[in-house]
Amino acid sequence: MSAQTSPRVNSARLSDYRNRTVRLTGKVLRFTDSDDVILQASDGGEVKVVMIPGSASALSSTYVEVIGVVQSADTIKAQACINNGDDLGNYFNIPVLPNEISNLPLDLDVIDFVVEKWHDPKFASLFA
Helix, strand or coil, X not given: CCCCCCCEECHHHHHHHECCEEEEEEEEEEECCCCCEEEEEXXXXXXXXXXXXXXXXXXXXXXXXXXXXXXXXXXEEEEEEEECXXXXXXXXXXXXXXXXXXXXXXXXXXXXXXXXXXXXXXXXXXXX
């Protein structure tokens, strides 16, 4: 992968990317007293997202993608967050696919499948 690529990760892969910028898609579980966020990662693990001060209120949907630097095996310091809506299936509507494929529900299991393919050497040329 190129140095400019932000790898997609789940909670199990965070420890491989300490001090590096990554992308993590997850479900907002709760906000902490310090305005940080606890996400359920695509593999079901919980990840603490240290938010930019005053920015936690910008998270307005159930599913988000966090771009940030891995601080520890369960913590990311956010640089940016993208709201992905309250239903991943509606947010990621892919009209170019046949109806029988594009109407399949998209959930964190599908996101995790993509994360794992990102790290599979057989698919390295797709994500380089």
